[in-house]
Structures are given as structure tokens and as C-alpha cells.
Amino acid sequence: MPRYAKGKRSYAISDRGGQRVRYTELKTTWDNLRVAPDEWEPKHPQLTPAKNVIDATALFKSRPGDHNKEDITLDLAFSFDPFIKSQERKSIGGNGNGFVGFTELFIVENVEPNATGASGTGDVGTETPFASITETGTSGTGDVGSLGTESYLSYAITVSNPGSGNKYYVDSVQQQQLYLQEGSTYRFDQSDSSNSGHPLRFSTTSNGSHGGGSEYTTGVTTNGTPGSAGAYTEITVATGAPTLYYYCTNHSGMGGTAYTPASGTISLAITVSNPGSGNKYYIDSGGPAPTISLTEGTTYRFDQSDGTNSGHPLRFSTTSNGSHGGGSEYTTGVTTNGTPGSSGAYTQITVATGAPTLYYYCTNHSAMGGQLNTPAITTASRIIVEFNATGVSGTGAIGGVGFLNQPAISSGVAGTGAVGNHGSSNDEVVQISLNETGTGGTGGVGDSTNVQVNREWGAGTWNDGAWGE
Secondary structure, eight states: OOOOOOSTTOEEEOTTTOOEEEGGGOEEOTTSOEEOGGGOOOOOGGGSOOSSOSOTTOOTTOOOSSSOTTOOOOOOSOOOOTTSOGGGSOOOSOOOOOOOBOOOOOOOSOOOOOSOSOOOOOOOSSEEOOOOEEEOOBOOOOOOOOEEEEEEEEEEEEEEOSSSSOEEEETTEETOOEEOOTTOEEEEEOOSGGGTTOOEEEESSTTGGGGTOOEEOTTEEEESOTTSTTOEEEEEOOTTOOOEEEEESSSTTOOEEEEOOOSSSEEEEEEEEOOSSSOEEEETTSOBSOOEEOOTTOEEEEEOOSGGGTTOOEEEESSTTGGGGTOOBOOTTEEEESOTTSTTOEEEEEOOTTOOOEEEEESSSSSOOOEEEOOOEEEEEEEOOOOOOOOBOOOEEEOOOEETTOOOOOEEOOOOEEEOOOOOEETTEEOOOOEEEOOOOOOOOOOGGGOOOOOOBOSOOOOSSSOOO
């Protein structure tokens, strides 16, 4: 008598995967295979054919046709008696309405051109048009301005909250103390999305309208919507302009100060004071060791005649904290005069083209200075287009147009002339649109009192009943 493996220590081979499986864990599939637990699956419904399906698209309890008043039987055929007269046969079909016949147009008198305007066109009777067109015209002229250039200094504006509410950042410097020189143009680029809802404007009052002041608009232009591409506020600083303050029209406390020095050398008043963390340089009335921007090609004089500068010579370096930070003194375009703390003492720099970011520092003491950005001026070509003259319309005549060999009817035709028109211009892009216009010519239109029309209907017409004869 054969013996079979059994018990929890017995193993078998899966019929599907062929791997070794504990005998007590085997499962039987719908097609009688012995498989491991993770290979078992139920039988898919589609493997069982449908039963007693005669017509899968037939309607269940469809409406019977014998007793339904909505059922319509339509017999289409010519059911008539062929042995009776055709006139006595009953008509088949629906009633129709219409007109059958013909129309003749006769022009019996000459047409004299009295009115002005353009004659109409259309197909009438046996129209035979003939024309000879001679068209002339004089084009208009326009004046185009000369090509020039525009230079401006661009500041990248962003908005961020350092913990005390949203603030403007000018070239990544929070509420930067600015120097906008008279006669120069400055563009505050607000295309960054953080500017959305924060239009930048100027005022002669700190904090602008939030501080009781009003908007300063002299030389100011705006473009676009803050937070979208191409948005900016631009100012060309007028001669004698007062100290300005940039601010947000919607929110208080976001802006800063913009000094407006006269053209030429810009003088910066330097003082030294201890705000509690050691001596610091102060520039004009700003805070301790501020970061400011020096424009390439411009001369800046750091005036150290105030007595607090004694023992604190100011110099420049390309390294933060200068010699105290392991750097060396930067001397390109730099001159010095006198002894700090005495009258006439200063350190002066004419910023070279392509100058790196600089740092001002005290040669004797560490951590007194700050950063000097050196942005380049953007120069863009711009064409101002002016079109002043207009075109003169041409004149022309159309030859005779007759009907049934009647005398010709003269008609004017519009001349053409070019009229100058200016489009819009952006930096380095000029868009010019020229539209041609002209003045209509004059021509004769027949007098309706001299036209007679005879109209005759055909022999038969449609009736409201069956077909007519």
C-alpha cells in the first residue's frame, strides 16, 4: 500500500510556479491546479460563457404595434387608375406655394447722371457691361525722426518679509539708500512676481501717502502691472529735484530714501558712531554701515571732514572688511586728501566700467564699513517716429456701362493715397504701421423716374391645393 507525505513538515511542488511549498499551504485553483497561496486567484467572470442569450440588443418588453395610436403606416406609391383621364386623377403629395413665370426689364429712356456716389451692381436681364478704367493717385508722405539712444540705470525690485512686514529690496538690499543724480534716468524693474499688488511710486514725504504726503510725478513714467513681465516705474531726475522717498501705494513702511544730488561729483557725508556693537560708518543720514550703489562712470567723494572720523581712514577693497577680512586695498580711480577728522579730508572714487562689487572699511578698525554695489548703465536704442503729412487722394474714371445698347453711365472710382501712421516703439524695437486711405471719386447714378419696368407673370402659378395646369 503506497504512502503519501502529510503533516506540517511535508512539502510539495507548485503546479504553476514550480517552487517548493508547504503541503498544508497549497490551494486549489478553479482549473484544479495546486499552487502556492500567492499564486491563487479566483476565476474571471469572462471565462464563463453567457447562458441563454438570444439577442443582446433586443428591447425588454418592447411596445406592441397593433394597438398603439402612435404607430404610423406610410405607403409610398403612385396608386391611380391608368384607364381614366389624367385630368380626373387625384393628386398625390402635399400642398405647395410658389410662383412660376418670367420677368423682363426694359430701359426705355436714356439715363442722365445727376447724383454723386457709387453705382450698385447686380445681374438684371441681359446686362452687357463694358468699362475702361484709368486710375491715378498721389501717395502721401511722412516724416520719420532720427535714431537716438537712451541710457538708464536699472534696479531689480523684489518684495519680501524680513519679519516686520513686507519690504522693498533694491538689488537684493532691503530698503536700500539710493542716490538718484539729477539729469539721469533710473528704472525700478518690478517684473518679479513678488511685486504683485505693490506698485512703487515716489513722494517728497517719507512713506508717501501713508505719511500724509502725495505722489511725486515729475519725470516719472510707469509701464505694465507689477509682478508681470515688463513692469517698471522709471524716473528721470529733474534739475533741483528734492530728496525723494519710494513707497508702495497699497502698503505702509515698505520703501526707503532716494537722495537726488546734482550732476557732477556726488558728495557723501561720512560720520562715525557706535550703535552699541562697536563704531560704524554712517553715510548721510542713513543707518550704520549701509549698502549703497555707485554707478559706473560717476565720481563719489566720501567726505571725512567731520571730527568723528579722526583715526578712521576710509578705504575700498574687493573683500568684505578689507584687510581685516584677508583682502587688500582697491585703488582703481581712488584718490585721498587730508587727514580724516579735519576740514577738506576725503576719499574719492571714480567708478570704473566693469568695476567689481566693493566694500568700504576702516584701515585701523574691523567691521566698521559696508557694501558698495556697482551696477552698469543700460543703453538702449530708441526711434521716435513722427508722421505728419497725409496722402492726397487720386482720381479715376470708369468707361461706359450700358444695358441693352443704351448710352453709357459714367461712374467715379476711388483713388488711392498713402497716409503716414505711427505705431509704438519699445527699447531696441520699432513697430511702424502704414495704412492706405483715399477719397472716393464721384459718378452718376440713374434717376429712378426715368426708368420704366414692365413685369409680366407666367401663364401658371402654384396654388394652395394641387398642381395647376
